[in-house]
Amino acid sequence: xxxxxxxxxxxxxxxxxxxxxxxxxxxxxxxxxxxxxxxxxxxxxxxxxxxxxxxxxxxxxxxxxxxxxxxxxxxxxxxxxxxxxxxxxxxxxxxxxxxxxxxxxxxxxxxxxxxxxxxxxxxxxxxxxxxxxxxxxxxxxxxxxxxxxxxxxxxxxxxxxxxxxxxxxx
Amino acid sequence: xxxxxxxxxxxxxxxxxxxxxxxxxxxxxxxxxxxxxxxxxxxxxxxxxxxxxxxxxxxxxxxxxxxxxxxxxxxxxxxxxxxxxxxxxxxxxxxxxxxxxxxxxxxxxxxxxxxxxxxxxxxxxxxxxxxxxxxxxxxxxxxxxxxxxxxxxxxxxxxxxxxxxxxxxxxxxxxxxxxxxxxxxxxxxxxxxxxxxxxxxxxxxxxxxxxxxxxxxxxxxxxxxxxxxxxxxxxxxxxxxxxxxxxxxxxxxxxxxxxxxxxxxxxxxxxxxxxxxxxxxxxxxxxxxxxxxxxxxxxxxxxxxxxxxxxxxxxxxxxxxxxxxxxxxxxxxxxxxxxxxxxxxxxxxxxxxxxxxxxxxxxxxxxxxxxxxxxxxxxxxxxxxxxxxxxxxxxxxxxxxxxxxxxxxxxxxxxxxxxxxxxxxxxxxxxxxxxxxxxxxxxxxxxxxxxxxxxxxxxxxxxxxxxxxxxxxxxxxxxxxxxxxxxxxxxxxxxxxxxxxxxxxxxxxxxxxxxxxxxxxxxxxxxxxxxxxxxxxxxxxxxxxxxxxxxxxxxxxxxxxxxxxxxxxxxxxxxxxxxxxxxxxxxxxxxxxxxxxxxxxxxxxxxxxxxxxxxxxxxxxxxxxxxxxxxxxxxxxxxxxxxxxxxxxxxxxxxxxxxxxx
Numbered sequence: 001x002x003x004x005x006x007x008x009x010x011x012x013x014x015x016x017x018x019x020x021x022x023x024x025x026x027x028x029x030x031x032x033x034x035x036x037x038x039x040x041x042x043x044x045x046x047x048x049x050x051x052x053x054x055x056x057x058x059x060x061x062x063x064x065x066x067x068x069x070x071x072x073x074x075x076x077x078x079x080x081x082x083x084x085x086x087x088x089x090x091x092x093x094x095x096x097x098x099x100x101x102x103x104x105x106x107x108x109x110x111x112x113x114x115x116x117x118x119x120x121x122x123x124x125x126x127x128x129x130x131x132x133x134x135x136x137x138x139x140x141x142x143x144x145x146x147x148x149x150x151x152x153x154x155x156x157x158x159x160x161x162x163x164x165x166x167x168x169x170x
Numbered sequence: 171x172x173x174x175x176x177x178x179x180x181x182x183x184x185x186x187x188x189x190x191x192x193x194x195x196x197x198x199x200x201x202x203x204x205x206x207x208x209x210x211x212x213x214x215x216x217x218x219x220x221x222x223x224x225x226x227x228x229x230x231x232x233x234x235x236x237x238x239x240x241x242x243x244x245x246x247x248x249x250x251x252x253x254x255x256x257x258x259x260x261x262x263x264x265x266x267x268x269x270x271x272x273x274x275x276x277x278x279x280x281x282x283x284x285x286x287x288x289x290x291x292x293x294x295x296x297x298x299x300x301x302x303x304x305x306x307x308x309x310x311x312x313x314x315x316x317x318x319x320x321x322x323x324x325x326x327x328x329x330x331x332x333x334x335x336x337x338x339x340x341x342x343x344x345x346x347x348x349x350x351x352x353x354x355x356x357x358x359x360x361x362x363x364x365x366x367x368x369x370x371x372x373x374x375x376x377x378x379x380x381x382x383x384x385x386x387x388x389x390x391x392x393x394x395x396x397x398x399x400x401x402x403x404x405x406x407x408x409x410x411x412x413x414x415x416x417x418x419x420x421x422x423x424x425x426x427x428x429x430x431x432x433x434x435x436x437x438x439x440x441x442x443x444x445x446x447x448x449x450x451x452x453x454x455x456x457x458x459x460x461x462x463x464x465x466x467x468x469x470x471x472x473x474x475x476x477x478x479x480x481x482x483x484x485x486x487x488x489x490x491x492x493x494x495x496x497x498x499x500x501x502x503x504x505x506x507x508x509x510x511x512x513x514x515x516x517x518x519x520x521x522x523x524x525x526x527x528x529x530x531x532x533x534x535x536x537x538x539x540x541x542x543x544x545x546x547x548x549x550x551x552x553x554x555x556x557x558x559x560x561x562x563x564x565x566x567x568x569x570x571x572x573x574x575x576x577x578x579x580x581x582x583x584x585x586x587x588x589x590x591x592x593x594x595x596x597x598x599x600x601x602x603x604x605x606x607x608x609x610x611x612x613x614x615x616x617x618x619x620x621x622x623x624x625x626x627x628x629x630x631x632x633x634x635x636x637x638x639x640x641x642x643x644x645x646x647x648x649x650x651x652x653x654x655x656x657x658x659x660x661x662x663x664x665x666x667x668x669x670x671x672x673x674x675x676x677x678x679x680x681x682x683x684x685x686x687x688x689x690x691x692x693x694x695x696x697x698x699x700x701x702x703x704x705x706x707x708x709x710x711x712x713x714x715x716x717x718x719x720x721x722x723x724x725x726x727x728x729x730x731x732x733x734x735x736x737x738x739x740x741x742x743x744x745x746x747x748x749x750x751x752x753x754x755x756x757x758x759x760x761x762x763x764x765x766x767x768x769x770x771x772x773x774x775x776x777x778x779x780x781x782x783x784x785x786x787x788x789x790x791x792x793x794x795x796x797x798x799x800x801x802x803x804x805x806x807x808x809x810x811x812x813x814x815x816x817x818x819x820x821x822x823x824x825x826x827x828x829x830x831x832x
């Protein structure tokens with residue numbers, strides 16, 4: 001039987017409280033605030049989920065801005081908007097960030113991070129959607145974290161549905 | 171259901187379907203989202219459920235459905251019904267008992283029937299007619315050729331008379347060529363009271379009440395007596411129409427109805443009548459039991475022949491009937507509404523009913539509901555054709571008149587209000603059951619607070635008398651229905667209750683003077699501010715208190731009038747207190763006035779035809795004119811006055827056994 005000892009940084013603790021509570025893992029707090037998990041082969045799945053979450057939260061991307069380069073956590077991004085020639089990233093912690101890359105490039109680059117196109121001038125982070133509300137004109141209104149509302153235009157409804165990834169399930 | 175109803179229903183249906191669809195759609199999308207979030211282990215987001223949205227949509231759907239339901243149930247979308255080629259806008263066909271009961275239960279407003287000034291009736295021309303060679307002035311009727319019933323009828327050859335105080339008898343007299351009367355066998359009933367009757371060429375048509383003793387209650391039994399001390403009976407009065415052969419006085423036809431026969435007319439061989447049915451009986455449909463040759467048959471007015479009006483309270487069920495006197499074929503139609511006064515010309519019956527009800531606190535809806543029923547003499551039918559609601563009240567049959575397709579109506583102000591008197595000109599709509607309002611005069615008829623007391627129409631002129639302190643008589647020009655003008659005004663103390671058109675420029679008015687004694691006035695209708703002449707029947711005389719009254723003030727049929735012969739006659743009853751005898755004296759006599767607008771005085775001193783006064787109740791009822799002889803009738807006697815010699819010629823006693831035939 002193999003035992004794995006995992007040390008989790010204190011900054012990531014808030015991400016995994018759910019998993020820690022729902023599983024019965026042995027935890028030991030260290031002096032610097034980090035914790036140590038002891039994992040045996042019955043808890044691989046939990047470990048996997050924890051690691052995935054931490055990975056996701058650590059995902060960063062470097063954008064080209066008029067003032068130089070800026071590094072943003074993917075999980076901070078709410079949506080990206082093109083406004084005329086300006087491309088603006090709306091984030092949770094850093095507010096608006098103006099960048100230089102065109103939207104179509106960003107679309108391809110960020111697809112792997114579940115940031116997908118929902119309109120001519122919008123990309124949205126799927127992980128930030130709280131609620132979907134169909135509207136009268138066949139658009140979808142997305143309510144994002146923080147209460148922001150943004151529309152999926154008609155021609156992108158299908159790709160939005162595919163991006164949610166369930167295909168023909170529902 | 172009409173087009174609007176269908177459109178609205180479809181619209182509401184679509185809204186409901188759409189809302190349901192949207193709710194399902196929304197649910198599916200969020201299910202997708204939650205699956206996605208689960209798959210990607212996104213748990214940091216607060217879950218959100220859109221309760222508000224669901225609630226709001228459900229409310230919208232529910233509200234629209236409820237509104238539609240209410241509109242449909244209240245019949246807002248009902249297709250207008252067609253009734254004898256007329257689109258019904260005002261009336262509705264009942265169709266079944268339930269609808270009728272609902273209407274009756276809903277609409278019992280404050281009963282306001284016959285609650286107004288008894289303004290006198292006015293009348294028009296005598297139903298004279300040149301029968302053979304005899305010159306007759308009979309019942310004073312409103313419309314030439316539309317006969318009205320009375321307690322005396324004659325054709326110049328025979329006279330039929332029912333005294334007011336012997337209403338179970340019909341006396342029949344033959345008028346000899348020298349003017350003498352020969353008594354023929356009459357009719358006497360035990361269980362039938364005569365209201366009034368008609369005389370046609372072949373028939374005597376009697377309208378009255380059949381009386382049945384339902385139960386006798388005995389009280390005060392004393393063992394020593396075989397019969398009880400006192401008892402009383404409960405009676406049932408049933409309206410009854412009886413058609414007798416005029417010569418043999420044999421009963422041809424008998425019609426009993428649960429309704430109360432109120433008013434009727436005869437044109438040729440058609441009897442038209444209006445009856446009111448109580449709404450507090452088990453069987454609501456008015457029923458008629460006809461007996462011919464001993465065989466009885468009961469029929470009902472069917473529900474598809476009964477109409478209701480949404481805006482009119484349900485005081486009575488009014489049945490309008492047409493009865494052919496020859497074939498005994500009947501036709502009935504009924505409406506639920508308010509009873510009132512009836513005016514009939516050759517083409518139609520008009521019924522004006524006063525209503526007043528309180529739908530909410532402190533609001534009152536009142537007015538006059540006028541219904542028109544078209545007559546078809548050949549087919550023997552009477553059919554509802556139009557109606558409307560007028561402001562103010564109609565209190566008399568003479569307040570309505572139809573001329574050249576227009577119905578003209580005068581309404582008096584309502585009680586205790588600062589209302590106005592009005593004159594309407596109405597016309598029946600060709601397509602719908604509406605009486606369209608063509609003209610209205612609501613300024614200048616009467617001073618403030620003056621009520622209308624009498625009205626008379628003469629072709630394009632209307633004469634209206636109003637009263638509070640003084641009597642103005644207005645002449646109103648109706649020749650342009652859209653521009654009605656008052657062209658003359660006459661003032662005089664007292665007021666008239668009856669106006670008679672003498673000729674184009676002259677009127678005779680009968681009414682009260684300022685002391686409430688009977689007076690008769692002669693008027694010019696244009697360019698004059700005062701009556702031409704007034705004759706007061708009771709001259710104030712010293713030491714005597716005099717009070718005079720005449721049935722003529724309330725009943726136009728009590729007036730014998732003929733402009734062509736130039737006379738007016740009616741009975742006057744006087745009470746006079748005599749200081750010398752220290753008691754009241756009652757006199758009843760017939761006053762005959764000769765009137766000539768060319769002469770001076772216009773109203774000549776009347777000839778007073780005295781009747782024997784047997785007791786207080788012996789009033790002179792009526793007078794008739796045949797070949798220059800006046801026959802005046804009271805319960806006690808017939809007094810014959812010769813128009814040529816101006817002398818009383820003969821007196822026949824009346825109180826004697828009935829069955830002595832000549």
